[in-house]
Amino acid sequence: MSTLTSLPQWQALNQIAASMKDAHMRDWFKADPKRAEKMQLEACGIFLDYSKNRVNEHALGALFDLARACKLDDARDAMFNGEQINSTEGRAVLHTALRNFSDSPVMVDGEDVMPEVRATLDKIRDFTALVHSGEHKGYTGKSVKHIVAIGIGGSFLGPKIMTEALKPHTVETVKVHFVANVDGCHIHDVLTKLDHEETLVVMSSKSFTTQETLQNTLSAKAWFLKSGGTQEDIAKHFVAVSSNVKAATEFGIAEDNIFPMWDWVGGRYSLWSAIGLPISLALGFENFKGLLEGAFDMDTHFKTAPLEQNLPVLLGLLGVWYRNFFDAQSQVLLPYYHYLRGLPAYVQQLDMESNGKQVTQGGEAVDYATGPIIWGSEGTNGQHSFHQLIHQGSGVIPADFMLPLNVPNQDDTHHAMLASNCFGQAQALMQGKTFDECYADLEGKGLDEAERTRLAAHKTMPGNKPSNTLMFDSLTPKTLGALVAMYEHKVFVQGVIWNLNSFDQWGVELGKVLGNQVLAGIQGNAEEESFDASTQQLIARFRAANAPK
Numbered sequence: 001m002s003t004l005t006s007l008p009q010w011q012a013l014n015q016i017a018a019s020m021k022d023a024h025m026r027d028w029f030k031a032d033p034k035r036a037e038k039m040q041l042e043a044c045g046i047f048l049d050y051s052k053n054r055v056n057e058h059a060l061g062a063l064f065d066l067a068r069a070c071k072l073d074d075a076r077d078a079m080f081n082g083e084q085i086n087s088t089e090g091r092a093v094l095h096t097a098l099r100n101f102s103d104s105p106v107m108v109d110g111e112d113v114m115p116e117v118r119a120t121l122d123k124i125r126d127f128t129a130l131v132h133s134g135e136h137k138g139y140t141g142k143s144v145k146h147i148v149a150i151g152i153g154g155s156f157l158g159p160k161i162m163t164e165a166l167k168p169h170t171v172e173t174v175k176v177h178f179v180a181n182v183d184g185c186h187i188h189d190v191l192t193k194l195d196h197e198e199t200l201v202v203m204s205s206k207s208f209t210t211q212e213t214l215q216n217t218l219s220a221k222a223w224f225l226k227s228g229g230t231q232e233d234i235a236k237h238f239v240a241v242s243s244n245v246k247a248a249t250e251f252g253i254a255e256d257n258i259f260p261m262w263d264w265v266g267g268r269y270s271l272w273s274a275i276g277l278p279i280s281l282a283l284g285f286e287n288f289k290g291l292l293e294g295a296f297d298m299d300t301h302f303k304t305a306p307l308e309q310n311l312p313v314l315l316g317l318l319g320v321w322y323r324n325f326f327d328a329q330s331q332v333l334l335p336y337y338h339y340l341r342g343l344p345a346y347v348q349q350l351d352m353e354s355n356g357k358q359v360t361q362g363g364e365a366v367d368y369a370t371g372p373i374i375w376g377s378e379g380t381n382g383q384h385s386f387h388q389l390i391h392q393g394s395g396v397i398p399a400d401f402m403l404p405l406n407v408p409n410q411d412d413t414h415h416a417m418l419a420s421n422c423f424g425q426a427q428a429l430m431q432g433k434t435f436d437e438c439y440a441d442l443e444g445k446g447l448d449e450a451e452r453t454r455l456a457a458h459k460t461m462p463g464n465k466p467s468n469t470l471m472f473d474s475l476t477p478k479t480l481g482a483l484v485a486m487y488e489h490k491v492f493v494q495g496v497i498w499n500l501n502s503f504d505q506w507g508v509e510l511g512k513v514l515g516n517q518v519l520a521g522i523q524g525n526a527e528e529e530s531f532d533a534s535t536q537q538l539i540a541r542f543r544a545a546n547a548p549k
């Protein structure tokens with residue numbers, strides 16, 4: 001038994017969960033008219049109704065006891081204080097320093113990183129202003145109209161999804177196009193529409209070694225040169241964001257055109273760094289800063305609010321409750337707001353790359369479930385497809401519903417319908433529909449009893465399916481920053497409980513290495529025998545199909 005599962009707090013939770021097996025939320029709501037009022041929380045512009053969860057005060061108390069037993073406070077302070085909590089890479093984890101608007105220094109290896117953080121923010125602000133005012137000119141004297149933002153993983157999802165979520169704030173002077181996949185269709189489709197004289201390429205790669213990003217940038221460079229630009233003109237049309245300044249300059253990016261970041265910022269936590277440059281270019285610096293300010297508010301809340309009133313802590317513990325004590329394999333995110341439709345994909349990387357781990361910090365195999373599968377998409381669309389499985393599938397899928405109370409271009413009927421579907425789904429999941437109700441509905445339909453019973457069984461919905469409902473006034477940059485930071489800290493809380501290193505990603509790294517080896521095989525630069533039989537066969541078929549005719 002691991003240290004975690006042998007904790008008395010863990011065993012208490014096991015017993016509480018077993019004792020609740022037959023309890024139904026429907027009955028709890030009937031028994032306690034104040035349940036919703038008691039089970040709500042509000043912080044940083046985000047309101048949470050968590051009353052539709054399979055918890056009572058007893059279960060919640062035990063979850064907070066577990067957090068204390070796992071020394072969550074100490075772990076949180078260690079992160080904010082710059083300790084090397086990414087123990088397999090020997091790095092501090094300080095995305096919070098990127099949005100630190102307090103006067104406090106943040107020390108890494110005895111040095112305050114805040115002056116460098118602020119200088120980079122100033123560089124982003126100034127560059128954004130030059131591009132927006134038209135002062136930054138291309139080699140033929142034209143202003144920039146199009147930005148091609150190249151990056152993948154954390155160097156793509158954050159900038160793209162935040163830009164999309166804040167669409168109503170988009171500036172009109174430039175249009176930002178995001179390219180991630182190495183599939184040449186993508187970069188080709190983007191570049192063919194553009195005039196190279198009015199295009200600026202922002203290449204974002206923390207490591208500056210990611211195959212997809214390097215290749216897409218090389219293709220953009222080739223396109224630029226073929227269109228009439230020269231090697232010398234590249235400085236006016238290509239900038240890079242990277243922590244590997246040496247590799248970026250060797251690649252041909254002028255040193256002045258490199259926006260720095262640091263190895264204490266994880267890729268999936270990097271949108272707050274210069275990786276967010278495309279956000280600033282798409283929305284204006286003040287809106288980018290608004291995101292940082294919202295995240296800073298959430299950091300302060302996470303650091304100072306008591307556990308019981310702490311949004312990320314509560315959400316993290318509820319996630320542990322379902323994952324470990326109800327065998328929930330996945331968690332679904334349901335933003336009822338078109339512009340926020342990318343959030344599930346964003347949190348998917350954040351959560352699954354962070355807590356998709358099978359050994360503890362000490363390297364022992366875990367004997368409990370860790371990170372769940374994160375998925376979802378915008379409501380109401382999913383109601384007409386995958387919600388079926390959430391309602392009547394055989395497992396438990398906890399859901400986070402999200403809804404802005406006001407939207408841009410508000411049409412009251414549309415917005416009321418959106419809200420009613422959001423609330424209606426959460427209600428349906430919670431209360432379900434009993435066999436007796438379904439049986440009664442079938443009265444007078446000319447069915448014999450056996451058929452009525454059979455049909456009623458199909459129509460019965462168990463209910464008791466947990467959900468949170470998160471609401472905010474409107475999705476401003478600040479609210480979005482707070483929302484994203486809330487999920488970051490939620491993932492952190494779960495990583496602490498499960499005793500994981502939430503900040504490395506060795507599985508992904510292996511994929512990068514093998515991808516390059518197979519490329520050598522495809523290009524005829526590696527021994528066939530160095531691959532397993534299946535991979536050899538796949539390479540051979542690919543080579544045959546692409547052999548010169």
Ligand SMILES: O=P(O)(O)OC[C@H]1O[C@H](O)[C@H](O)[C@@H](O)[C@@H]1O
Pocket residue numbers: 152153154155204205206207208209210213266267268353505508509
């Ligand atoms: O920014 P880069 O170094 O190019 O890395 C891009 C991505 O690469 C890997 O796939 C990592 O797992 C991601 O976390 C990272 O965001």
